[in-house]
Amino acid sequence: MDVWLIVVGLLVHVVFFFSIFDIYFTSPLVHGMTPHATPLEPPARRLVLFVADGLRADKLYEVDESGHTRAPYLRSVIEQQGSWGVSHTRVPTESRPGHVALIAGFYEDVSAVAKGWKENPVQFDSVFNESRYTWSWGSPDILPMFAKGASGNHVFVHTYPAGYEDFADEDASRLDTWVFNKVKEFVQDMKQNDTLSRMVSSDRIVLFLHLLGIDTNGHAHKPFSKEYLANIGLVDSGIREAVELIEDAFQRDGKTAYMMTADHGMTNWGSHGAGHPHETLTPIVAWGAGVNRPAKSGNAQDYPDGFSQLWKLDHLKRQDMSQADIAALMASLIGVPFPLNSVGVLPLGFLDNTKRYKVESLLTNAQQILAQYEVKEKHMQETTLAVFFSPFKPLSVGKKADVMRTIRAQISKGQPDEAISTTHDLIQRALDGLNYYHNYDRFLLGTSILMGYLGWMAYILQHLLSFHTSLPQPRRTKLDGLGDSHALAKRGPDVIFTTLAAVIVVLLTIQSSPLMYYVYCLLPVPLWYTAAKQYRVFYRAISHTVSTIGFCKVIGYLVLGVIAMEIVVLSMFWREVLSLGLVGIALWPFFTELRKHSKGLVAGWTVSCLAVAVFPMLPVVGRDANINLVTLAGVLFLLSSLAALLYLRAHRRPPTNPIHPAIGPLQLLILLLSVYIVNSTWASLANKRGLPLTNQCLSWAIFGSSFLIPGLTSLDVVSRLLSTAMAFAAVFLLTSTSHEGLFCIALCYLMFFWLLCEHRLSQSSKVKLIDLSFGEESTILSGPPRRLVLDDVRCAYFFIFFILTAFFGTGNIASINSFDPASVYCFLTVFSPFVMGSLLLWKIVILFLLVTCTFKAIHLLQRLPNISLFLVVLLLSDGLALQFFFLVRDSGSWLDIGTSISHYVIVMCMIIFVMLLLVLARLFTTVTFGLGQRRKAHST
Template sequence: MIIWQFIVLGVAVHVILFYSIFDIYFKSPLVHGMTPVTTGVPAPSKRLVLFVADGLRADKFFELDISGNYRAPYLRNIIENSGAWGISHTRVPTESRPGHVAIIAGFYEDVSAIAKGWKENPVQFDSVFNESYHTWSWGSPDILPMFAKGASGDHVITNSYSSELEDFGGGDMSILDNWVFDNAEAFFTSASTNSTLHEMLQRDKVVFFFHLLGIDTHGHAHKPHSLAYSKNINLVDSEIQKMVSMIENFYGNDSLTSYVMTADHGMTDWGSHGAGQPHETLTPLVTWGAGIRKPILTSNCGAYGDKFCTAWNLESVKRNDVQQVDIAPLMSYLIGVPYPMNSIGILPIDLLSASEGDKATALLANAEQILAQFQVKMEQVKERTISVTFRPFLELVESEKPPKELHTVRHIKHLIKNGQIEEAVKDTQRLIDTALRGLQYYQTYDRLFLGASIVLGFLGWMSYTFCILVFEYTNIGEDRVEMVERNKTFTVVFVALAIIITVLLYVQSLPFMCYTYCLLPVLLWYKFFQGWSVMTEAFQAAVENQLLRDIIVSMSFCAVGLEIVILSFYYRELLSLGLVALSAWPLVTYYWYGLWPASTATCIGWSVTCLLVAVFPILPVASKHTQYHLVLISGVLTVLIGFTLVFKYFTTVKHSLKYLWILQLTLISFSVLTVKLTSDSIIGGKGLPLACQFTSWFVLGVSIVLPMLSPTTLYHRLMSLILSMFSPYLLLSITYEGLFLMSLISLLYFWLQMEFEALDSSGRNVSENVDFREGGLVTDDLESPTFSRYLELADLRRAFFFVFYMIVAFFGTGNIASINSFDPSTVYCFLTVFHPFVMGALMFFKILIPFLIVTCAFRAVHVLTRAPLRSLFLLVFIMSDFMGLHFFFLVKDYGSWLDIGTTISHYVIVMLLNIFMLVLTGISHGLTCWSLMWLIKGDKQS
């Protein structure tokens, strides 16, 4: 198998294994075909006003400021005198889009839709807005369209400002909220003279939606503890007071308006969101007006384990917490529209001012709406399942006459009719809980079956990969044709198995991807058993040559190292332990073999740089706080070290190469200056200077090209690559990332030097002037003159180092939450206006730079040691798949949503790492081997 076939097969297998997690855990929860269910009681309100303060943390809203005053005095007065309050608990990912879907549609959006970012929903779903007579909305162009385009008809009207106003570095971002309230005020003023609009506004089931983005923008730009964040909360509070007064005057104080104020998500102390920290998942809920109870004074705000009530001076006012999806049925009840058909929210009856009978009736209607989803979901699963194998949800078995859920509904109605309200409410809540568990049961009906297929696929791929290693990179499997012929009997068995599986899947009308998941293990295990004889011969050869002990010891060390890597996903500090252990490599080699692997200076350098890099995983993640002075220090140090290397150590290089390096060092100096000027300007509220923005984009563009103007000699090209990558990395840094990259590069240099000296001491003739193009993309064909050598145990160590450094390259400055979280301060040198995909691409490029440098160093090791490139990557695949299989078993669908999201993120990252390592290898080949300098083409020693 030549290299391109191996890459295609590897990518295909890992794409399938990666995508499987979405079919197993992230299938869309939406079902269609239900009949809308109304509340069953008269609507207490004719209209609803919804305020969503984007990015508003619960603690910053409820607590007193440093002066002892409330940040939102008007809403505080509502809480204490005329409304109800609580905390709305959100789920991960804590982003604007899924938060608004939960509030307005009542369900937690499926991840396949969330991955499409902030744009309108790609799947059809019902919402409170869709069920309303008319909805008028004001706010961000990133939020409003998804509810308008998802509505049936044109009754959801949006009024959005230009996206250019969303400038994180533009000073006072409360202008976004001022725009919303000013335009809403103009709308009601015009309605007083426009008879058609006035008549529309007098209808029932009208909704007014105010999306307020200023708080979120100030949180990103200045952090939630800033004065700007607090002032924006105060502004929103005062503007809500004015808007409520205007609406009440417009409707003649008819007491038929309901108000709900909440937030889509919170924000971390360092100005990001997306993960599941309490500051991100706890948001305020204040509701008042028609249909909402008055405050209930009590000596204890409620049976809550936290101490928020005391901290916020609200222990004397009853608190009612809700899940974020519960807000949708609350709003539906208030204006008398059907519950959103895809909603899984539970009506919070403790917030209502209705009679106990009406509360019980409305809650029962809520249960019937959820049961309708359960029925549709069950029928979908039943239709595509072989009848004898169908496993119904036993707590709601359809075969009973009448069905259990129908009997329960009739029983609850009877209880309500007889005035047994308390018992009816308890039975209804139990029925809702059972229906939700039933929905989850059928949502995950195929999980065990699909999971088993994926595990077999993992094991089959790992076994097949190991078989290729033994077959092609040892002297065991020389007669390939004979091996295949000897195992033709396996073909009949596996073809028959594939036919049986295909027929069973076809009968059940399962999706196409299920065929892929089930047939992939068949193919991989078939390929493995083709080489079974070679595996047995390899084992016998290892025993005869007394290599078994060394192999077992090396694999044991590797397995322990991989377990540390796996645990580091939960506790990144463990990477420091791994680096400390690696620093002892020279000592272990001396103890085991009685000789040092390299010179004393190189061994000391290796140990010192391992310990230096070990410091960074112990530090807080780099996205938590901006410390621009550390960025400046790292840039200055890089320039000083760079000029020292150019003029002291690389004294024999041509002037053209020296000029190139001086140019790259100059770009680093410009990057340092740009970071300084940009940070000062944004902190001063002046926004991003145009000159700094131009410089940043120019540096980013030329940094990709400049390395290709250097010779492809190993050390010369690596020097140019590192200098080029450092400039954009500094522009995207906000704290100690530059210092980390310097330390990592130093460690990679000593790794390369250790490998070079170890080869030299073993008697192999290795030139310091080796060229990257001599390695190229080796075909690894045994008949080719470019084939280097067979596999050796040291290659296992080299492959492990590569995997370990790839993990260190990320976890050295970040963690899982830093991937999910959105903090635009990283890209301030490039843009401050909100463009999520451009910002995301820049953040991704920043994460990519350390990976690229590690991969280029790995290529250098490959070229230097003449190790077969494909064999190294086969080892890397086995190691990363070993981790992937671990994380597949660790994925949870129970417990807190933070735990669930974290375990899924771990699996996704490892599987993406497999794919990206192949892609990065191709990119690193271009960065190390391609040359745009035809004048120095073929010049290995300048």
């Protein structure tokens, strides 16, 4: 029964987890639209796009105290030739979403998160695809996706080897030098190759230079480093030289438009991916054919953020835009159709052309967005019963036709300003309509998942009450012996829920709903059916609890439970709340018998809680590297491990499977080696000598050994936990850059005192903790299983709280979402997002496993079946997930929306992950490779 329950629970939570993708992470793309291009002659025949990956707006625009700029050429363009502003990006501020936004005009299909950053999860249109020819040079991580998404063979890609993207390079600006050199070769080839010359001389040509050096130097050396700042100067001079070459190649015909921007910025600590202004504010500079020349600023307060004044550019008109608007601007400049899925709005302030051209271009922009709206509206009409269909009223068929007639009339009457205003209003309505139909099924799916959650929680609760507590069983009543009338009453739920399921299936079939809609809508039916059949269990539980401990105490426990759960919820928004929770938890032993008989243990518990409570109040890890703190953590790990090994050697009983005498010293040596590797690697990187091969090989060897060494040690609880902690600590030190190593050792001490406290309060307190073995679990559980009591709920809550403490103790949503490769420099420095991401994930999992292995040992002490306490954890976790389900937002800033969704996904992952963590913990605590047994047999 319990195994079946776990299997069902895993499937149910997988459904709950994937529901968030169908509710909030659905693709914004639609297909079947007709391309729309401006009917008038465009001002430019070709466009040159420079994208300086990872370039912050402030680092390009700012000047020093003497008024000197690090980008003199682009500064002269801003002051003498073109238009400038700030491009506002959206979360996630990563390279792929940024490039998709500025080249294809829509914000990344979020399903790409699960499908990778290099390949297209779906085919999409782009400015490159709509061009006659596009030549591109740069990173193999970015360029190929636009060639793959293009129809025909007209997007040409030239990339350097992936191994060039090495964060340990002495100077990553060579990536940009490579691009500029290839452009020089391209211009030379134009003069010698008639075919190439004829192709490039056509109209609707795009040249794309992807410049990754700034991003790589920012990750490796931080954005305030001389490498990052010098790279900006190199890009500036490279752009100047490239412009001169291109102008000469086309006899300065005045038909080339230029644009320089960035896909995202970067934090001061060298990461990106979240919503900090340093990550979301990027430069946009445009000049050449069809682009407005500099204009005086009409009002210094047009942008009250004060940046223009700081950059000494407040005398020039600043024009900000959303990143997706850049695609519309490029399309208008060279006269290609607007990308089919673009949601960008043409920034007219950048265009130097007639009012007629501007209004026609903006109207084309509106028609392109309207085409998407019409496809989505038609799809929703075809898949929704007429009686249930609710159209988007601000843009009904009649209103849309009226607005189009109004715009045409205004154009014909010579009222371009009024036509532009009306067109902007039409675009906004179309964008609102797209969002309306994109979220059309959200209420249905959200309600289904809500009912599924409540049904699952009711099912788990009745299972716990019926099989894992001492709740009195119901007495048989006279009704149980009655005949047909009572049998009919008992069959009532069968009829009701069967009918409900049939109605749901019929409605979904008529509306041609996707397969997963059947799963979401039908899932609550069997869950509620099972819970409804056992409604008497809940009544008995309430009556028994109130009669046993009293109504006032029940209310008090409920209030305390709500406060405890809300602390967990609030900690997801503010890490500092974890410190408050840890202070509260530190007081727990004072309300137990421990305060009388174990004062030293209480003191240790309190100090360890308060020590861990310090870390959520510190800045998140990653902003500044401090290898001295990593070294300190390593020394503390060494001293603590040495003391523990000496104590075990002096006091423990003969182990059931003896530990090999060399394992303890070997693990101490590995810890010492980890400290050495971290220091020598960072010293080598600081001296621009790269990652030493010996260090890299040793790091991977230590990583691999961490999975094997615990299995070579004794099954005794303390010995196995110590060996596992030492193995994990060595890997954790290799991935540490600051105070997270100290957090790890503080968490280890807290887990140790938690184990001691639970042992002292448990039924196993008569047996010394040092004498308990994980190998005795089957013997302990062979007798009558202990039933759950109220203290077990507290133990389950501690587990959840410590898991979240491990997750947020040294980071937050933004820091975890941001990409900072510094943590994996001991393993590799060449850019590899999946290997690096896996190592960073394992760094977090190590902390989870430290908590889970301790929880596994507490299971043993409590003499509870594994399933009992796990179901309590599951029930509490589902309560958290349900709260975050209600807190998911679809309005406000993109950071708010992304954070709210991240919270729900994190909690859902935690629920599913806990099941896997318990399996991993069982492997690390109970699996042995038999070295001890073989040694014992040999000695005999």
